[in-house]
Amino acid sequence: MEVYFDNSATTRSLDSVAKLVLKMMTEEYGNPSARHIMGVKAEQAVKQAAQDIAATLKVKDKEILFTSGGSESNNMALIGTALANKRGGNHIIASSIEHPSVYNTLSYLEELGFRVTYLKVDEKGHVDMDMLKNSICPETILVSIMYVNNEIGAAExxxxxxxxxxxxNPNIIFHVDGIQAYGKYIIRPKKQGIQLLSASAHKFHGPKGVGFLYIDEKVKIKPFIYGGGQQKNLRSGTENVPGIAGMGLAAKEAYTNFEEKRDHLCQLKDYMLERIKEIEGTYANSYPGLESAPQVVSISFEGVRSEVLLHALEDRGIYVSSGSACSSNHPDVSGTLQGIGVKRSLLDATLRFSFGRFNTKGEIDYCIDVLKELLPVLRRYQRG
Structure with missing residues (x-):
């Protein structure tokens, strides 16, 4: 049996998305900047994707910027906004458990002279609202908080x-890394006060190598890719038409029968959290209900290293993650787990199980049975 529980790293593309991507690569493969009919068809595909994505957010299609994925979207949001608004101040606020594509970008901005305040989080991974309130000052120009944490699923x-x-201060710009949230939550930037929102297609059953950044039309932002002036001079370069078209369809599919899809994920998460209690020495870092995303379950296993357990599960056809797949193949000790107060002995003993629309409760039952078989053996071996 093969069980893929690493959907927060990437998802399997929908068959309909793969079919559309192939069509755009082999049949309607024109350059959207070309003036002939092949170019017009490609341009129409890009416009349709923008309209479909904008409809899921209830925003204008001109406020959707296409990128190469989540990391570029986060870089564009932070660097582009900071540089465009530096006359207003040099202070930025973020949480202490941001994704590396935010955290490392902020480190770069610090090298340029910006000052960053990192907010503490509680044991469930939620930001300290009092600290946020007290950190805002006249020099604050940007606040960046992730919607859903990629390691434990905490929903801010x-x-x-x-x-x-x-x-x-109504002039402060609010950026949200929505990469783990888009497709799992109803997101309304205008209502929620979000002026910048990052998303990545391969997190919601779309193709890899493409994402988008929602940019409120009132936000000042500078490009950092220059060239032919595509996308209103904000991101030059020929658009990735197959990827963009596939992402547009995946976005539309994600919000069709949305409640049914979300309920399926919630049921899987709650079932996993309940069944894991049957195994001694396990500690959940994710929570049922709305405090945690429906697709992510983080579990610490006493007495066994995460990498050892990960590969033991892999040998049985179960694929999970020992941290953020976006950081590196050999991530350092998780700042998120440290931030929520996980015991030192469990920092290197934690796995992430993340679900997608193709997973079933039967796969969870198989996973639990395998864990019950493996853990006593691995724990004895580790102690030895």
């Missing part, structure tokens, strides 16, 4: 954060 109260920020 983004609407509450947006309201707090703009009550204190």
């Amino acid at each position: 109260p983004v609407e509450e954060i947006g309201k707090l920020i703009h009550t204190i």
